[in-house]
Amino acid sequence: MQDSLQSSYRQLEQKSKYTNIFLRWFLYLVLILFASYFIFPLYVMIVTSLKTMEEIRQGTLLTWPSSLNFDSWAVAWGGRGYGAGDTFLKPYFWNSIKMVVPAVFFSTFIGAMAGYVLTKWRFKGDKWVFLFLLFGCFIPYQAILLPMARTLGVLGISNSVIGLVLVHTVYGIPFTTLFFRNFYVSVPTELVKAARIDGAGFFKIFFKILLPISAPIIVVTVIWQFTQIWNDFLFGSTFSFGEAAPIQVALNNMVLSSTSVKEYNVDMASAIIAGIPTLIVYVLAGKYFIRGLTSGAVKG
Amino acid sequence: MKTLKIEDLSKNFGSTEVLKKINLEIDEGNFLVLLGPSGCGKSTLLNIIAGLETINEGNVFIDDYNVSKVEPKDRNIAMVFQSYALYPSMNVKENMIFGLKQAKTSKDKIKEQLEKVSKFLQVDQLLERKPSQLSGGQRQRVAIGRALVREPRIFLFDEPLSNLDAKLRVEMRREIKKLHQQLKTTVVYVTHDQTEAMSLGTKIAIMNHGVIQQNDTPENIYNKPNNTFVADFIGSPSMNLIKGKLKQSSNIISFVAEGSNLEIPIDNYNFKANDNLNNKEVFFGIRPEHIFFKKLNDNDLEITLRADLSEYIGHEQIMTFDYDNQEILAKFPSTIKTELSKETKLYFDLTQVSLFDAKTEERI
Numbered sequence: 001m002q003d004s005l006q007s008s009y010r011q012l013e014q015k016s017k018y019t020n021i022f023l024r025w026f027l028y029l030v031l032i033l034f035a036s037y038f039i040f041p042l043y044v045m046i047v048t049s050l051k052t053m054e055e056i057r058q059g060t061l062l063t064w065p066s067s068l069n070f071d072s073w074a075v076a077w078g079g080r081g082y083g084a085g086d087t088f089l090k091p092y093f094w095n096s097i098k099m100v101v102p103a104v105f106f107s108t109f110i111g112a113m114a115g116y117v118l119t120k121w122r123f124k125g126d127k128w129v130f131l132f133l134l135f136g137c138f139i140p141y142q143a144i145l146l147p148m149a150r151t152l153g154v155l156g157i158s159n160s161v162i163g164l165v166l167v168h169t170v171y172g173i174p175f176t177t178l179f180f181r182n183f184y185v186s187v188p189t190e191l192v193k194a195a196r197i198d199g200a201g202f203f204k205i206f207f208k209i210l211l212p213i214s215a216p217i218i219v220v221t222v223i224w225q226f227t228q229i230w231n232d233f234l235f236g237s238t239f240s241f242g243e244a245a246p247i248q249v250a251l252n253n254m255v256l257s258s259t260s261v262k263e264y265n266v267d268m269a270s271a272i273i274a275g276i277p278t279l280i281v282y283v284l285a286g287k288y289f290i291r292g293l294t295s296g297a298v299k300g
Numbered sequence: 301m302k303t304l305k306i307e308d309l310s311k312n313f314g315s316t317e318v319l320k321k322i323n324l325e326i327d328e329g330n331f332l333v334l335l336g337p338s339g340c341g342k343s344t345l346l347n348i349i350a351g352l353e354t355i356n357e358g359n360v361f362i363d364d365y366n367v368s369k370v371e372p373k374d375r376n377i378a379m380v381f382q383s384y385a386l387y388p389s390m391n392v393k394e395n396m397i398f399g400l401k402q403a404k405t406s407k408d409k410i411k412e413q414l415e416k417v418s419k420f421l422q423v424d425q426l427l428e429r430k431p432s433q434l435s436g437g438q439r440q441r442v443a444i445g446r447a448l449v450r451e452p453r454i455f456l457f458d459e460p461l462s463n464l465d466a467k468l469r470v471e472m473r474r475e476i477k478k479l480h481q482q483l484k485t486t487v488v489y490v491t492h493d494q495t496e497a498m499s500l501g502t503k504i505a506i507m508n509h510g511v512i513q514q515n516d517t518p519e520n521i522y523n524k525p526n527n528t529f530v531a532d533f534i535g536s537p538s539m540n541l542i543k544g545k546l547k548q549s550s551n552i553i554s555f556v557a558e559g560s561n562l563e564i565p566i567d568n569y570n571f572k573a574n575d576n577l578n579n580k581e582v583f584f585g586i587r588p589e590h591i592f593f594k595k596l597n598d599n600d601l602e603i604t605l606r607a608d609l610s611e612y613i614g615h616e617q618i619m620t621f622d623y624d625n626q627e628i629l630a631k632f633p634s635t636i637k638t639e640l641s642k643e644t645k646l647y648f649d650l651t652q653v654s655l656f657d658a659k660t661e662e663r664i
Contacts, residue, residue, distance in 0.1 A: 190385035190458075193352050194446075198399030199373035212389030 049073065049268035056264050072265035076254075076273055087257060089273055091243065092250035096230060096277075098161050099246055103168035104225045110169070111176020111221060112214065116206050118177070119184040120192045130181065136174030141234050144171070152239060159240050167239060168229045175228075176221050183217035184210065219288035227278050247274050301364050303328045303486040304349065304454055309358035311344060311510075318344050319510045322358070326503070331480050331487045333501035335494060337533070341510040342490045343458055349488060350456050351375050362453060373402070378447035379456040382463055384439045386431035386446070393418075393427040396446045413449045421445045437468050444479070457489040461496060473499060494534055498522070506530050525654060528661040531585050537618060537629045540591075541583040543658065548578035555584045555655075560624040564601060569653065572664055581658035588618065590652040591630035600647035607644050621646065 048056060049072055050065040079088030117123075118130050148167055149158065157163035187210065195205045236246040245253070251274045255267050282289070304326040311319040318341045326332050334342040347353035349360060351372035359368045367375050378399075386395050393414065400410045418424040421441045431439055440460065447455060460476070461469045477500055480487055491497055497504050498518045505515040506529075514526040525531035531539040544557035546566070554563040564584070571577070592600065605628065609620035612634060619638060621628045630646065638644070657664050 188383045188385060190381040190383050191387065193347075193350075193372075194379065194381060194385040195387070195398075196352060197350060197372045197377065197379050198446075199402030200398070204402075209387050209389070 045268045045272055049265050049272060051265055053261070053263060053265060072263070073269040073273070075263075076266050076270040087250065087254045089247060089250060089254070089270055092245055092247045093273070095161055095243075095245065095250075096247040099164045099168070100226060100229045100277075103165045103172065103229050104222055106165070106169045107172030107176050107225055108218065108221045110173055111178075112180045112211070112218070113206070114173065114177040115180025115182075115184050116210055118181050119187075120189060120205075120210075121202070130177075133174045133177050136171075137178065141171075145234075145238055148235075149239065159242075159244050161240075161244060163239055164235060164244075164246065167235050168225075168232070171235075172225050172228065175224065179217055179221045179224070180214070183214065187213070216288055219285045223281055223285055223289050226281050230278050301328070302326065302361065303330075303363060304332075304488065305361040305364070306345075306349070307359045307361070309345075309348065309360065310356050311341075311348060311353070312356055317510055319348075322510075322512060324505060324512065324515065326486055326488070328486055329484045331489065331500055331502045333497040333504045334488065334490045334507060335497040335501075335504055335533075336492065336507035338492060340507040342492075342507050345507070346379075346456055346458055346488060346490045349454070350377055350379050373399075376453040377456055378450045378452040378454075379458065380440075380443050380447050380460045382459040384431070384443040384463070386439060386442060388431055391428050391430050392423060392434070392442050395431065395442060396449050399446065399450050413451075417445050417448045421448070436464050437472060440464065440472055441475075444476075448483075453486065455485055455487045455489075457487065457491075459491055460489075462491070462493070469496075476500060494536070498534075506533060508533075523652070524663070525585075526663050528583060528585075528656050531654060531656070535587055535589075537588050537631070539585045539587045539654070540628045541585050541656070542623060542626055542628065544582065544584055546577050546580045546582055546655075553577055555582065557584065557624055557626065562603065564603075564648070564650070566650075566653070566655070568651065569655065571655075577664075580664075582664065583656040583658055583661075585654035585656060586648055587652065588629040588631040590649040591628070592647040592649065593632050593636050595647050597649060597651070599650055601650055603646050603648060604643050605646055607638055607640050607642060610638055610640060 044061050047062070047065060050069055051059070052069055052071075055063075055066060075088070077088060077090055077093075079090075114133070118126055152158040152163045152166070155163075155166075157166065191209055192205055195209050200208065231248060232246070233248045233252065236249045237252070240246065240249065251270050254270055302325045304324070306322055306324040309319055309322040310317070322345065324332075334345060336342045344353060348355055351367065351370060355368055359366050361367065362375060362377070386392075387398065390398065396417065397410050397414055400413065405413075414427075415424070418427060421444060423438065423441050423445055426434065426438060426442070431442070434442065443460070457476075461472050464472060473496055476489075480500075489497075489500060498521075501518055503515065504518055504521050506513045506521065508529050514521060514530045516524075516526075521530060521534055525534065525539070528541060531541065542555075542557050544555055544560070547554050547556055547563065553566045553569075555566055556563055595602070605621035605623055607619055608622050608627075611618040611620075615634060617632055617634045617636070617638070619630050619632060621630060621644070632638070655664050656662060
């Protein structure tokens with residue numbers, strides 16, 4: 001009895017050991033597969049941008065460049081130096097910066113305020129206001145193009161960076177409000193009560209008490225908004241053209257307007273340049289992004 | 301002059317009536333505990349006193365001045381919250397002086413107050429720390445300190461101990477009691493813990509469904525509950541309420557439990573009204589701690605009941621007896637040996653009895 005029980009346990013132990021080893025290897029295999037699947041396009045882009053056109057024609061997608069040649073990067077950023085038809089990214093890069101910084105700032109700030117009011121200064125019908133704001137998250141971009149174009153026209157800011165700032169701020173508010181509302185819901189309302197008894201008013205409570213503890217959600221909102229606005233193509237191409245265009249529109253123009261030969265190396269370099277800022281933001285603040293999304297509770 | 305007076309106060313959230321015509325008065329230096337189950341309106345009442353919640357009807361007076369429309373900061377009150385509500389981004393010192401700074405108090409005065417209070421509460425070593433670096437008890441102390449520096453007329457406490465573990469809770473309870481004895485400031489204290497209420501309060505107001513059931517000294521709340529709710533709410537285990545009828549023949553009144561023949565004589569009981577007692581449906585209330593294992597007083601009534609259940613809890617044991625199909629609980633020292641499923645002789649202390657009308661559930 002005792003012996004048979006012991007041996008059956010031993011068998012079970014062996015079995016679970018083999019299953020574990022198998023599962024572990026299987027897990028690594030799947031992970032490696034997915035990782036290469038995602039890294040492959042990036043590898044092709046970087047490698048191609050460093051090759052000369054000659055190399056591109058002769059080699060395959062995967063061949064390593066013969067030397068590190070940054071010429072196409074220089075062309076993508078600063079152009080070839082001759083006048084007409086020479087499109088390069090530098091001016092549009094600054095357009096995008098001029099658009100993205102104020103748009104991110106205003107949409108984040110207004111979202112923070114709105115989230116604060118919706119959670120800590122409840123009023124009659126506040127649930128409806130929030131519901132309509134949420135609705136804004138689900139309206140497809142295309143649906144607001146015409147009314148927005150008309151609005152910009154009436155305001156006299158169509159085809160300008162200011163116009164794009166306004167569009168992105170307005171369209172960002174539903175998302176930023178949602179983020180901040182969900183964050184402030186978990187902040188104990190007793191904090192606000194205590195501050196009111198201490199004599200702090202609406203703005204003082206916001207700036208002195210709530211904003212200083214909002215760092216995680218500010219990071220989340222800034223990354224989200226920055227990525228959205230920087231990568232936006234639809235609004236940029238609809239509401240701006242020529243010199244006022246943001247970088248994504250310019251990138252498109254550059255790649256499509258190549259006259260004779262397709263310069264893949266320049267195209268790849270341009271695409272990487274256009275993507276670098278979002279990468280930088282994510283690398284700098286990425287760990288807060290995960291933390292801010294998952295945790296909401298403020299203890300203490 | 302009453303430090304705090306509440307007059308015909310009503311409050312509803314939408315169609316839910318939270319407070320119904322509350323009237324309450326507190327004399328200077330008293331410690332009033334608002335006690336009740338969750339959802340009884342006690343916290344709402346406290347928030348209304350603080351001015352954090354609006355009033356639908358009625359008035360609140362502080363020092364005979366109608367403060368119903370006065371902002372919280374101008375009411376001369378300070379509040380301590382359940383979650384401490386320390387400002388997470390500020391250190392202890394900034395937390396404590398935030399209110400004084402808002403009130404534009406002079407720097408010298410702020411410094412003086414901070415030193416005095418932080419020494420008094422023994423948080424003077426913690427002034428540079430952030431709330432997240434403090435233990436539960438320390439946070440509690442800082443929260444009290446933040447209230448103290450304002451030198452308010454009334455302290456409001458909203459379940460300040462319920463976030464602490466059992467041991468710390470008892471310690472902090474004693475500290476709050478000491479604090480009140482030293483400062484003699486008027487306190488309104490909300491809790492759902494009857495031990496806290498009993499040990500701290502000079503007056504206890506028991507609330508249920510937005511109505512004050514009884515506002516009295518702890519002794520009266522315990523010994524002479526106004527109605528069955530108070531009788532049931534106070535005491536652990538709560539008072540036995542035996543259903544039955546009163547019997548009056550000539551001048552002798554007695555109680556007979558449902559389905560029983562035993563007449564329990566009721567003498568020396570202060571009836572509120574002496575009429576129509578015969579055949580009245582009543583609850584006969586006796587606390588588990590007033591049922592004894594042996595005769596202690598001459599007037600104790602001997603009664604034989606069957607023991608059904610014994611719960612041992614260290615310093616005492618709670619026994620359940622069958623009284624003609626009604627459960628009766630009694631509390632004995634744990635040293636007494638008991639046997640289950642056996643008829644046992646018990647002694648009721650009839651001087652500690654309460655009687656309630658079975659219909660209105662009010663004390664008679």
